[in-house]
Amino acid sequence: MNNMNAGLNMSTSQRKIEHLNLCSSSPVESRTKGTGLEDVMLVHRALPEFDVEDVDLHADFLGKRMDAPFFIASITGGHPDTKPINAALAQAAEEMGIGIGVGSQRAAIEDPAQESSFSIMRDVAPDAFIYGNIGAAQIKEYGLEGIERLVEMIDADAMAIHLNFLQEAIQPEGDAGAKGALEAIREICSLDLPIIVKETGAGISHEDALLLKKAGVSAIDVGGVGGTSWSGVEVYRARDRKDVMSEMLGELFWDFGIPTAASVVECNVSLPVIATGGIRTGMDIAKSIAIGASVASAALPFVAPALESKEMVLKRLKLMMNELKVAMFLCGCQDMHRLHITPTVITGWTREYLELRGFNVKEFALRSNRSELQIV
Template sequence: MSDIAHRKTEHLDLCRDGEVESGADSGLSRYRLVYRALPELDLADVDLRTRIAGKTLRAPLIIGAMTGGTDEARRVNRILAQGAQLRGIGLALGSARIVLERPESASSFEVRDVAPDVLLFANLGAVQLNRGITGDDAARLVELLGADALNLHLNPLQEAIQPEGDTCFRGLGERMAEAIPRIPVPVFVKEVGAGIGPETAALLACLPLAGVETAGVGGTSWARIEALRQRDPKAWAAGMALAGFGVPTAESVLACREAFPDRTVIASGGLRTPVEMATCLALGADAVAAALPFLKAASEGLDALLAAIDAMVHTLRILCFVTGARTPVELRGRVAAVDRSR
């Protein structure tokens, strides 16, 4: 097994069975959706359909980027893809760098036969653009996987905890500016759980991106996951110390919406309940994504995954109704800061 495949296996095992969340505050509990006892709507009027990257989702929900590269990853990806297809939500694949190194691993990302209509994101680490991977390589990947969009992920904290990590992020903005126009689908930048703050969002807004995904602090922590994989005591100590470090999801959503007023903002990072998801939509996100909860559900099989999606979407619909929002866009602004002094 290659080093990357070995790492992917460890990541999946840890995420399914380990304690990989930081427990840090996503900041969302500082906001409260505004309940309307007189919503002046029929529940049946609520329409959750949302257009992202040129495709219409039945609800503003995306299964976050996770895996690929091994036989087990293929099994997981295909369950996630079937769930996304049956429920009309989006699916983001995990980093496909391994496909550029070992083309035979492409089958672990192959989902188009079971998910022909799904909004599908391919994924690459942006830092790989500093390691010889080009915009044309990314374009080839997108075509090979039949993806509708590409996520470039930023993960400096994760890479710094991994002793084998790629830590040269110098000049990456310029590399992305060169690469993005070569990619024939909408390109997004995402974090992996440490969030995108105002300064980063402002820099990213100068790039020809379709949008951003926050992946803020509050859920899965890649500093913690990398710590759990390490035998080196100082790598372990750094990962544990920095597990909740970064930009909380609520702050990240506000920062990204401000920097990207007319582009797509996907909220993610620790979204575990429909109330948290709806709060992100009210704070300005166009759609929401979650990773770990869908991995856990898919580990129990397709029925469990469908039940998890159905529960989220059903409750989101009710939340729109009782806040008087006919659509997710109408939810925007229907939120109040919680007064903690009382």
């Protein structure tokens, strides 16, 4: 390995730990926009006619049965210090019967010594749904053979291709070469493995969702505005480097993109959808599923707990799943099927945005389980 490559390896690995430290210690979430879920209301059912203990959280996703419709979204990996963090996250996912994604595996391709920071997840979570992760900018370089190596590294159930061109455009060391990304995704979809395409904080539009469906992807993770802003993360890194240009770019685009709720509706193209971006409570999960998501996911809420222990991650997960169960109980939804069709009212900025984009939000409010009711 020449010195130039060695420097690149160090740079990628170092960025991973810098990102993790910033996310755990600095305000990196959306500042001027919410997720849009604050504009979504589940219609209360005062007579649910079942007990809260009867609520069934089981969900099917890409052929895998999970105990709840939730993933711990991609957080970290690629640096020695991230190995115990990934172990804690994966152990918690295994115990809860939910899914989990690894952070970008780019560092492990550039430096095989980093592989164990990713493979530890499968070691401690043999039965969990685990998806791999690499950027769209990298798959053009690595090709099918490189992706297969990433899959083998963690015995992945699916592979996620992340779109983070906003962050890449702000990073001085970023790769914002978007030309040919769609064709590269189409090629990766030829693999005998589900391919998830995920945004990382700016959302996915209906137009792009249709392109991804045509390319053959198996699911879309909206990664909408409202949660962690990777543009914001880069502001702090630029500030430390006294890189005024990157800092100003990061500030300007801190909240750029489509909020999570709107992006979930935008991505209704008959593919499974993951609602990511500012999901913080079980109520957020319920609302996301009611407007079209198959499952939800979050990363930032688990960073600080994972730095402490698996038990702290479990504590946060159990709280969110209890919140989801109560939310479903109060809107008369005993299982995921009913939650998908429960009456849901969309108001405010989100309604205005969706209507201007041509979506009929009244369809959500007028649907019901009336066929199951005996009306006298």
